[in-house]
Amino acid sequence: MTQCPVCNSTRIETRHYAKKVGGAIGTVAGAASGAGAVLSGAEAGAAVGAVAGPAGVLVGGIAGAVIAGLLGAAAGCATGVAVGDAIDSNVLDNCRCRSCGLTFSVGHR
Structure with missing residues (x-):
């Protein structure tokens, strides 16, 4: 104790403090970097949705883009929290x- x-x-x-700020910054940065993956996610979703026809391509493309963005944000948040925790433990009071x-x-x- x-x-x-x-x-x-x-x-x-x-x-x-650093853990909270790091998580927020990491989430934004991860979502921004995930934007590059949005296109490939949309393409993959459209390919899967093609089985259901034109509507499936649209819904699958949107779902793939959203999932890619969320995965990028989650990865960025986890990284930001880890960095912030290290700063809290070693640098800040x-x-x-x-x-x-x-x-x-x-x-x-």
């Missing part, structure tokens, strides 16, 4: 004592 290095209180909150208000990093006590 984490304790405050000054008052030894165990009433510690973690702030995770991620912990705050609720008793005395001290901010500190667990790894640098």
Whole structure:
């Protein structure tokens, strides 16, 4: 259990600022990079939907594009969260004592 290095209180909150920001930035970046995959996703979806005729091509193409964008966003979010967590753990004072208000990093006590 984490304790405050000054008052030894165990009433510690973690702030995770970099993790939150990294996740948001990663999601946007992943969705943007996933935009390149949208075309191939749309083509794959259209090919699968071709079995159902012209309407299937349209619906399959749209579904393929959406799935490609979502996969890019999810991958970007996961990467951003991992980078943000590393920054929180190693660079920022991620912990705050609720008793005395001290901010500190667990790894640098």
